[in-house]
Every structure is written in structure tokens, then in C-alpha cells.
Amino acid sequence: MARISPQVFAPPPPPELERQPLVLNGRSFAWISDKVAGIIEGPTPRWWWGAFVVSALLMLMCFGFVGYLISTGIGVWGLNRPVGWAWDITNFVFWIGIGHAGTLISAILFLLRQKWRTSINRAAEAMTLFAVACAGIFPLIHVGRIWFAWWLFPLPNANAIWPQFRSPLLWDVFAVSTYGTVSLMFWYLGLIPDLATLRDRARTPLRKFLYGLFALGWIGSNRQWSHYEKAYLLLAGLSTPLVLSVHSIVSFDFAVSQLPGWHTTIFPPYFVAGAIFSGFGMVLTLMIPIRVLFHLEEVITVRHVELMGKVVLATGSMVGYAYAMEFFIAWYGGNPYERFAFLNRAFGPYGWAYWTMVTCNVISPQLFWFKKIRTNMVAVFILSIVVNIGMWFERFVIIVTSLHRDFLPSSWGYFRPTMVDVGIFVGSFGLFLTLFLLFIRFLPMLAIAEIKSITPQADPHHTLGGAQGGHAS
């Protein structure tokens, strides 16, 4: 064995370049499980009840309006010719887009070895599932005769006709249902070791039984971890092309049509960037209050929020580039209908919506260039809500402004929402928040085992992991 030359050991970095730890104050394994599991085992906070009652009422309102819509017909919505798609598909694309940040955090950041993802991935994946659940409502009810919705599935209908697989709307059905199923499996796979932790801590037989049932008999042996980590890696590898394809296919709903304003090749990447942008907005909207309310500042640190702010800045700039490029191509393509569609989008009757979108999505995220703003929780929280508003308007602008000016001026129109439109949309937030509140009450909202695995205590080559003479920092 040749002796290792002392020159191989690099000197430690200067203090200002040293990486900040992802769990502050060198917290131990025990502290991490006690902190996260303690939230579930402790008493229900009073604010939780307040939030739950409000959310559940909104959810019931949503169901009530959906029931009214189904029993009466989609005429109770404000859409009509020429605007045949309005808030329904806007809300669908909005909610599906929200989900994409969860998969980005759980899959893409995992493949890129971004260890900071461990503090936020569980809640973000849960957000994905609930957002997909909200998204699923809208295409289902917008078909009008909802009792024929099963015609979308590959089953022969009443006339023994199969679905038409050339239609992007059918691709959408497969993309969104695959997305929901794979996200659920990925989320559950991550939960198994944490459910075992909860099972082993349980004080009451009911908890022990339920958490034990869903922990599937996990004992944390290294042979199990070996297969588990491979499955986790594979699911991350499969979810990455999945998340990129889902919003691409959603964008095909528009891009494959011949309509000026929709028929653009930039849509797939532009929709994916917008989805991640809006999803990170929602992750920040949820995580900033949670880290304060549950005192999780040591696990979801300022650095985590700052990094998410940088993702918002990057994707927001991509979205801004896409808006500019759409305009450039509308001019450069030389198609008068295309040019009209875009000029009308910015300066026509829906100009107010267009400029709201530009302000929220392109201008406001530029504030994240400043570290002072990225590390100011109140500012980040407000900007995250602005991003959510902007991205809802983006879908509204794409859908409604492209439709409201038909090819013949006699067929022009102006869409106005009705109370049912507003009620179902606002109510869908109730459904989302109700599911999310139940999640944070009954399941570990941070990935206990994954956070442990990125601490120095889990590293057998670190002095905190018990190494003799290992590196200390």
C-alpha cells in the first residue's frame, strides 16, 4: 500500500464558503424523529381546527356547486360560443401545474443530488397529489354529461366504438391518470419507513395497528434499504420524464389545434417551466406558514426558502422569455391571424388580464435577485402568492383570449364568469386545503428517514457518525 501524500488532503474552505448545514444546531437523529412525529402525536393546535372548518366549508361549497352543475347542465357556467373553454380548463391546467413542483422536488432534485430537498419533499409530494385531485374535477365536470365520462377510458361505449386515440384530449387522460398514480406510489414508498417509525412510537393500539398496517412490516434492515433505495431511484428516474411529459401533453390540448394563439411549438417547454414556477409558488405559500406554526425553522431553514426563491426566479425568467418569443414568432411568422391574436391578447379587451399576468410572472419574480428579499420570509410569502395569481391568469389569458375573437367578427364574444364558476374554483382551494390539513395532522409532513440520512451523524466517515479521526466538518 502506497502511503497517501499529505498534499492529497485539501485545506478546509474559508469560513464564508463553508456549506451551511441543512439541519441547524447539529440536531440528533432522536431530535428529528421526536420533532416530526411529535407534531402528529401532540394535541391538535387550535388554529388547525379553525383552518380545517373554513376549508371544509369551502370544499362543501365546491361539491354543492358541482352538484348543481351536474344536475342542471354546464349552461350555469359563463362559457358559451365562441368561448367554449374558460375557467374549467384554466383551473385544470392551474392545478396540474401546481403539482409539478412536488415531482420536481422529489424526482429531479433527487437525481441531481440536491440534499436540501429532503426537508420539503414529503409535503411537496402531498401537495402534488391533492393538486392532481383538484385538477381531476374540472375535465370530468366540463364534459357536461358526466355520466358518459367513462367513454374516455379504453372501453367500448354503448355503440361498441372505442375511444379515438388520435385526440390529444385522450392523451391527457392517460398522462394525468399516470401522473396521479405514479405520484401516489412515489409518495407512499417514501412514507413506508416513516410509518414504521410512527408504529414503533405508537402509544395507543389503534395507532399501532393503523401505522403498522401501512408500514407493511418494515424493519429497516439494510437488505430492505438496498432494494428500497433502488426502487426509489427508479421511481425518481421514471417520474422525471413523466413530469416533463405531463405538462407537455396538457399543452398539446392547445398546441395540436389550429387556433391562432394556441398553435405554437413553444408550448410544451413553456408549459413545463410555468408549471414548475407555479408549483414552487404554492410550495412556498404552504411551507412558510408551516415552518413557523410548527417551529420547524431548524429543518426548513432560511437557506431552503432561499434556494426555492432561486428556482422561482429561474423558471419565472424562462416563462418571461417564452412570452417574448411568442410575440416574436407571431410577427416573424408573417401570419396575420397569429399577429392579430397576440396584439389582441396584449391590447384587446382582455389586456388587463395579460398585463396582470406579465406583472405577476415576469416582473415580480425578478425581485428574487436580491438576497435580502429571498431571505425575508414575509416578502417571499407575498411574492409566492403573487406567482400563484399570475400563473392562474396565464392559463386564463391563453385559453380565453385565443377563443373570444373567432375568425368572423360576427362570432366575437366576451367571457364573464358566473357565481358557479367562481364558487367551484374557490371551493377547489377548500378541497386542496382540507386534504393538506388532514395530511399534516395524521402523517409525517417531513421525511424523517431522509432527513436523518443527510445529517453528518449518518455518515460513517464523519466524526459525528462515530468515525475515528474522520473529517470534522
Place this chain on the structure above:
Amino acid sequence: MSAPAAIYGVLAEFQTPAAVKTAAEQFRDAGYTHWDVFTPCPIHGMDDAMGLRPSRVGWFAFLGGCAGFTCGMLMIWFMNAFDFPIPVGGKPLFSPLFALPISYELTILFGAFGSIIGMLLLNRLPRWHHPLLKHPRFRQATHDRFFIVVETRDPRYADPLTRRILESSGSTHIELVEE
């Protein structure tokens, strides 16, 4: 009085991943077969320290993915070109291009099913009972302690080396676990 329960194996508790890894390397080198390391989270390098072969979950995912792609293509060809041809604008009844988005999604869906099912099969999960889960001390394995268990069915279980390795590598507590 009931007969004394059979012994499942010997359980040794460790405080740090480094200690449990040192012990694992010695068990690997001594050629033990029925033993395992229990940790609250995956420990980097433990597969090598135990001498485990790479997990075969990937094959399940690969087979699932192949099945998904084939299913998608065959389903679309059967439904739109064979069983009930739907002619649209003189276009071919089947083309792999328009069948691609759905086949792609089904590749991912079945591949994901494959990796989950592969993980569960290879780990013999779900299982509702395990001798270790009845042991009160073992509850710490999902909290903040590290364990090594050598099962009685290991041919070298009774060897005094077992205890020697566990003690010399710094185990803080050693006891027997009943079946």
C-alpha cells in the same frame, strides 16, 4: 408454564453508523450469511460493508416498462385499426407516432408498478409479524439506534467469533431475541 421459546438470533445495539459498519465488514469477511444490519435511515456504503450484490429491482422496472409500451401500442392498434377502424381524414389507421404519447405514459406507469412490486417482492413485504418487531429494544431501530442481528440459522451462529466481533466493534448491548 409454556416451553421456552425458540431463539431467533442475537441482537447487538450500536450507537454510531461507523461502529455498526466496522462490525458489518467483519461479519462479511468471516463469511456469515443469515445476518443483517438495521438502521433508521440508509447508511452510505453499508451495501459494500455487508457485501450485498446490487439490488435486482431494476429488472422488474425494465420488464414493466417493456410490457407497458407493448400494451399501449397493441391496444391502440387493436382499438383504432383492427376491431373498429376509425378513418380520419384519409390518414393511416395506425401509426406509431400518434400512439406514442399514450404508450410512453404506459411505459412509465408499468415501469413504476414494476419497481414497487419488485421492491416488495424482494423484501418479502408486506409481512405483519416479525420476531424483531416484538422486541421492545428493537423499536429504537427506527429512531436513533443501529443494530446487527445474527440469526440462529446462520451456520456460524454458535461460533464464539460472533460475540467477539460484536463486542470488539463497540456494541453497547447484546442480547438474545426469541422467535
